[in-house]
Amino acid sequence: xxxxxxxxxxxxxxxxxxxxxxxxxxxxxxxxxxxxxxxxxxxxxxxxxxxxxxxxxxxxxxxxxxxxxxxxxxxxxxxxxxxxxxxxxxxxxxxxxxxxxxxxxxxxxxxxxxxxxxxxxxxxxxxxxxxxxxxxxxxxxxxxxxxxxxxxxxxxxxxxxxxxxxxxxxxxxxxxxxxxxxxxxxxxxxxxxxxxxxxxxxxxxxxxxxxxxxxxxxxxxxxxxxxxxxxxxxxxxxxxxxxxxxxxxxxxxxxxxxxxxxxxxxxxxxxxxxxxxxxxxxxxxxxxxxxxxxxxxxxxxxxxxxxxxxxxxxxxxxxxxxxxxxxxxxxxxxxxxxxxxxxxxxxxxxxxxxxxxxxxxxxxxxxxxxxxxxxxxxxxxxxxxxxxxxxxxxxxxxxxxxxxxxxxxxxxxxxxxxxxxxxxxxxxxxxxxxxxxxxxxxxxxxxxxxxxxxxxxxxxxxxxxxxxxxxxxxxxxxxxxxxxxxxxxx
Numbered sequence: 001x002x003x004x005x006x007x008x009x010x011x012x013x014x015x016x017x018x019x020x021x022x023x024x025x026x027x028x029x030x031x032x033x034x035x036x037x038x039x040x041x042x043x044x045x046x047x048x049x050x051x052x053x054x055x056x057x058x059x060x061x062x063x064x065x066x067x068x069x070x071x072x073x074x075x076x077x078x079x080x081x082x083x084x085x086x087x088x089x090x091x092x093x094x095x096x097x098x099x100x101x102x103x104x105x106x107x108x109x110x111x112x113x114x115x116x117x118x119x120x121x122x123x124x125x126x127x128x129x130x131x132x133x134x135x136x137x138x139x140x141x142x143x144x145x146x147x148x149x150x151x152x153x154x155x156x157x158x159x160x161x162x163x164x165x166x167x168x169x170x171x172x173x174x175x176x177x178x179x180x181x182x183x184x185x186x187x188x189x190x191x192x193x194x195x196x197x198x199x200x201x202x203x204x205x206x207x208x209x210x211x212x213x214x215x216x217x218x219x220x221x222x223x224x225x226x227x228x229x230x231x232x233x234x235x236x237x238x239x240x241x242x243x244x245x246x247x248x249x250x251x252x253x254x255x256x257x258x259x260x261x262x263x264x265x266x267x268x269x270x271x272x273x274x275x276x277x278x279x280x281x282x283x284x285x286x287x288x289x290x291x292x293x294x295x296x297x298x299x300x301x302x303x304x305x306x307x308x309x310x311x312x313x314x315x316x317x318x319x320x321x322x323x324x325x326x327x328x329x330x331x332x333x334x335x336x337x338x339x340x341x342x343x344x345x346x347x348x349x350x351x352x353x354x355x356x357x358x359x360x361x362x363x364x365x366x367x368x369x370x371x372x373x374x375x376x377x378x379x380x381x382x383x384x385x386x387x388x389x390x391x392x393x394x395x396x397x398x399x400x401x402x403x404x405x406x407x408x409x410x411x412x413x414x415x416x417x418x419x420x421x422x423x424x425x426x427x428x429x430x431x432x433x434x435x436x437x438x439x440x441x442x443x444x445x446x447x448x449x450x451x452x453x454x455x456x457x458x459x460x461x462x463x464x465x466x467x468x469x470x471x472x473x474x475x476x477x478x479x480x481x482x483x484x485x486x487x488x489x490x
Contacts, residue, residue, distance in 0.1 A: 017056040020077045020101070024059050027069045032060040032107070043084060043102045044095055049356050050417065051092030051443065055082075055102045062107040064182060064190060064221040071219065071473075072188040074101055080476050083215040085157030086128065088149045090359050091442025093214050093478045094157070100476070105156050108221055111135050119227045120179055120196055125156025125220050132225075141227040144171035148345040156220045162212030164438035169396045170262045170298075171228055173438065175211040179226050183210055183218035186469040194224050209464070214440050215475040217468040231260070231298035235307045236337040237330045239314065240289035244370045246324025247293040250314055251395060254295055257310040260303055263296040265344045266395035268373075274390060275343055278350035284343055285327045293395065294344050296337075304332050347392050351403045354388075356411035358420045360402040362428045363437035369398055372431055379427040380404045383419045384412065399437040425451060441479045449479070 017035070025033035034040050035057045045052040056079065061067045074081050081101050084094040096102055105126040112122035114136055121141075123132055129150040133143055147153055147165040157163075159181065164173045171177070180193040193207050210218055241247040244266065251264050269288050275281065284292070297303040307330065314325045331337040351357050358380075364372040377389040386407025393400040404420050406412050412420065421444070425435045429451035436445055449458060462480060465472075 016077050016079060017099075020073065020079055021057050023073050023077070024057070024070060024101075027073065028059060028061055028066055032062070034058040034060070040102070043087065043104065046090070046092055046095045047088050048090050048092075048352075048359055050358070050411075051095055053095055053097040054099055055096040056099045058102045058104060060104045060107045064108075064184060067103070067108075067184045067219055067221055068188040068190055070101075070103060071184055071186060075187065075471070075473060080473050081219075082475055083156075083160070083219050085126065085154035085160070086149070086152040088152050088157070089161070089442060090361065090439045091436070091444035093161070093440055093442030093444075093475065097443070097477060103219060105154060105219070105221070108156070114139050114141060114227065115196075116140075118196065119229070121225055121227060122194065123155050123223050123225055125154060125159075125222060127155045129153050129155065129158065136227055137230050137232075140230050142230040144177045144226065144228045145174055148348060155223050155225070159211050159220055159223055160213065160215050161440040162438070164394065164397070164399065166263045166265065166394070168394060168399075169264055175208060177226050178207060178211050178223060180224035181207050181210060181220055182222040183220045185218050186471065186473045191218060194222070196224050212440070214442065214478050216465055216478050216480070217474065219474070229300070231262075231300055233300060233302045234296060234298045234337060235302075235304045235330065235332055236294065236296045236340045237307060237311060237328060238284060238340050238343070239293040239295070239311075239325050240285050240287075240327035240329075241291040241293055242289065242324045242326055244291050244373060247291045247395060248366065248369060250293055250325050251295070253313060254310050255396075257313070258295075258297055258303075258306060260297045260299040260306070261295060262298040263294070264394070264396045265294040265392070267292050267294070267344055267347060267392040268390075270388075271347050271350075271390045271392050272343060274354065275346045275350045278353050279342065279346050281339075281342060281346075284340075285329060287327070289326055292343075294340065296341075304330075344392070347390065347401075347403075351390055351405065355405045355409070357390075358404040358412060358417050358424075359439075360404070360421060360424050360435075361399070361437050361439040362402060362425070362433055362435060363397060363399045364428060364431050364433040366398045368431050368433075369395070369400075372400070372428075372433070375427055375431070376400070376402055376424055379423040380420050383423050384416055387420070394437075397437065398433070421445075422448070428452075443477050446477065446479065446481055 040058045043058045082096050083103050108124040108126040110124040114121045145165045158174045162175045179196045182192045331340045388405040390403045425448045
């Protein structure tokens, strides 16, 4: 998906690209102002392979001051800027459309000292989640979020999208981990809120506002993160369930009996079959079940006995609290735990290996989860009858990842992809859900924002955008449509 070739952004960036590249090369060094098409190609397409465009150039600043200088130079040239972290986004929010400057944050990779007394760390926006985990875990701390893409996702990107992941049940989404941040506004001004005071009621919560703003209001450069105690003692179980409702009922029981419950994931029989076909993993259980609930308990001391005790209640027959749970597998050592998690975490790569999916991250009310699953599948297949629809997600939050693959081709045509998106998101909205639970709106969903946001809310968002970025320079077309064309160079 890209902007038309004759868009004002493309014309503007093309005419000034050489001059701007020299200017930015002077600021950053020529090694960090990239123009070679073969080099910048990897910055121009997102992880899904659905969203792609053309960058005028790619810049890689290494300090906050350099970010500020880059934004000032781009503003003077009338060039728009797309901020990109690990480029693992799924809604087209971090790639160019036609001729923007891509600002990569990957060189903002410093990790400050961990404050052992208060449990926080000052982290560069380009630090990967895996690098931060490796840094803080030996010190007895951990990061409150986790994702299968931990080796690639960056802290700045996680904050900018308010990403959720596997531990929201216990620790909340990314916004809940942020104590403060530093960011550069479109005019080069540096906004810094890094005091880490647990209570500070002096005016608007600008930190909370920038978390989840998807790069449309400022470029996040550093983040002061709240860490959580490292709970290295873990146990994992997968429950084979007769229905999604049975999985929800089991989770409610386990939540009441396991205060150290950290993760609860849902996947289905067809997704498991795809994962096994792609990865070569053996059978998960002796027989197949319609739904699977994966739970992980994390504690300071071995939680295995507590997990077994809670699961015993689910092993009975009849109409008791465990009705609908047909099989249980428990992993107690690290290799076994990793193997069970692999059945869940390999869903994304398995779908990607089968084609280019329409990926839709949505949420539905918990009470509607059982009925919503077949309804979402049917909505997609009304548009594309041969489509293969794989759904999994974070069951506690009703957060579903709906992945739609074409029947035989490797990818849908763009019109069909849009129609599939429209059908699924309208079904979600009709059920009182959200069109984006954790991946953001990006460019992919701007058209559907009015389904779940009122006119007054969208007008307020536009007013906030105009206050932070009056010329629409930052991440144009993300969250909200481009408000207007930038003026030419001054």
